[in-house]
Amino acid sequence: MRTIKKLSFSLNENLKTSLLLWAQQFDEVVWMDSNNYSQKHATYQAILAVDAFTAIKTDAHNAFDKLKDYQHSTADWIFGYMTYDLKNDVEKLNSNNFDGLGFPDLYYFQPKKIFLFTENSVEMHYLNMVADEIDNDFRTISEINQHPEEPVHQKNIKISIRTSKDNYLQKVEEVLEHIKRGDIYEVNICQEFYAEDAEINPLEAFIQLNRISKPPFSVFLKLNNIFALSASPERYLKKTGTTVISQPIKGTAKRLKNKKKDIEMAQQLAKDPKERSENIMITDLVRNDLSRIAEKGSVSVEELCAIYTFEQVHQMISTVTCSVSQNTSSVEILRNTFPMGSMTGAPKISAMQIIEETEDAKRGLYSGAIGYFTPTGDFDFNVVIRSILYNSSTKYVSFSVGGAITINSVPEKEYEECLLKAKAMREVLHTIL
Template identity: 80%
Template sequence: MRTIKKLSFSLNEVNKTRLLHWAQQFEEVVWLDSNNYSQKHETYQALLAVDAFTALKTDVYDAFSKLKEYQTTTADWIFGYLTYDLKNDVEKLHSNNFDGLNFPDLYFFQPKKIFLFSENSVELHYLNMVADEIEEDWASISKSLQKRGTDKNLNPVKINIRTTKDNYIRKVEEVLEHIKRGDIYEANVCQEFYAEDAEIKPLQTFLQLNKISKPPFSVFLKLNNFFALSASPERYIKRSGNTVISQPIKGTAKRIENEIEDSKIAQQLAKDPKERSENIMITDLVRNDLARIAEKGSVTVDELCAIYTFKQVHQMISTVSCTVPQDFSSVEVLRNTYPMGSMTGAPKISAMQIIEEIEDAKRGLYSGAIGYFSPTGDFDFNVVIRSILYNASKKYVSFSVGSAITSNSVPEKEYEECLLKAKAMRQVLNHTL
């Protein structure tokens, strides 16, 4: 079904930019980039998928069943996203908050052309119907101009805040009341920053965001007029054969230029009882989610509260793994663990109900997942955080941030953490790099 060709290739910044400029001719583009971040569970340094042969686009109703049928029927590579609101397909929940983006709830496509990058080579997987275009495409990529990648957006984007500081603090206090009553132990409370009647250059915006963040789960997604420009540091879940891993993030600290002081901040994060408590609660939730699908006794916490350092922030990350039966459906793995615990809370269903009552905007793709399935059913998905979302038809730009609320939370500090997480997106959109 696919013609495969392997070529020598150096995945440097110039070549990445050439690839992405070449890809803009297509209506469907997904670029997944590890930014050479050293990690234990890496399969590819980057992947590029373009030009839909088939596609699945649907609302939440029966979404996972439709995805399961599509994934098994194609038995091929498919790339796309799951919005947070697929929670409504998993549980008896709803999403009635304001939605300025209007993304489809689930969108996957089977690409005609796929590029799989390792350190010094690339494999081109072309559907046989377009296999005769390999040489021509590769010549075009090699000649593609990259200087436009440094262009700025048309104008600085005026960012509006949907939830004021006072309102956010009030919402955190409401969550703390729920915690005191025993309704939940933890909930992730998010807020939206947005711009209306705004035009941006999605590729240039992504390149700038990626340059200042360099995260391991970076994504440029273009599906017709829907764009996701993601600088995500977080993996939601990955399957390799019968091994499944999840890597929830809970715990954030700022970075500073002074190396000694920066190292002290990382050490303080590692010992912070509040941050460790947040992380351990969610790690336990992930363990429980995986236990529903795992072979008995196979769920393991490989790393607990490990500190990872990125260009913008230090993060506390845990790694949980399990073994699933070889014939267990990959989509069922997702259904049984969705949405990811790091963006909901514990217990998960109660936290999601409270989140819906408290937040001002529908999350949509924010705190959802972007990734791919391979023909064998292996998959890898990020968590859509630190991401700019753009509906080019509506000229609506959005990014959201949140923080985990536990009994030890101080509302003002949670708001400050939100602003820290929003910093890179605001800089890019306001041209204040």
């Protein structure tokens, strides 16, 4: 039973920092922030969930069945993540590449305390607690806001690249051979940047990354020794009632300081035949995935190849929607569409097999999803890209970047796009290559 209290309220940057500072006393924290980015399908401006009452973590074996049982038994809000490697539970696939992070494949928790922020209010949902505790917590948070702590700044970290440039270029050439043979049409190939024996301040790193990027699907996740600091611009999947939407990203162009040239860059991206081809192929894949669980004839493309502008880059995004039966399980919707098509390729299974053969590191949480379920079975998940992942026990820090390879790909340009996507993470970590 949850105690619920609602207040008229406006969320500002100082209070966001205070909430995050207050949350660090708990072992389990999820902070999700839209950064006031204007988006048609937003429900909340921000969400904070802390302190596990119950939790589930498991490897990929039968992971979706275990999640389904957990969601059904709690019948409550649950927050957490699914790694990319849950693909092995969906299809007959495996993950044998090097894993430096060692995160569980799936990890969710039922929080004792939840804060749901909309534009003009906050709703606090406390589990098995009295209203006085809500008032006391909110007073404490407000006092932190009046006396913010000095941030602890990052030390320089020496980052290594698991795949050398020459090796990456060779891998792209090999993938192009697969495309020429007709094995696949498109595949997302990624590479890992990492540091061992690295000590970072996860909260300070997240605040800096979020300040640089201001994305609509930003997440700070702390699960004991596991941290994800995500500046994701991409939604994987959202369910509201019987409506499901997916918003795959394919197509990237850099921002320019000159306003006129920056607008021209976005217009150039909108017309680029290679970028449009990438996006349309993945949009078609997402349509196919959704058709498995959709009401007949309900899958539609709301937006095709629309241009969205973020702090670091312009992106090409499509929006695909469908209707589902009220009897369709939320977890079954995820199972039938996971992993996100933008991070795999087409055809999906062949692309995932080639990814495993080509890449040098296990993806883990990278290109997986972080999000939540509501008590009624609605959900919202991002795609874990533009994210720093950290295991504080092993002192291993990692971020990965990638891009779609199609028949028209030029290996050197694909490598340059990877470096563009890595820029914000490298800047936050003050990296030395």
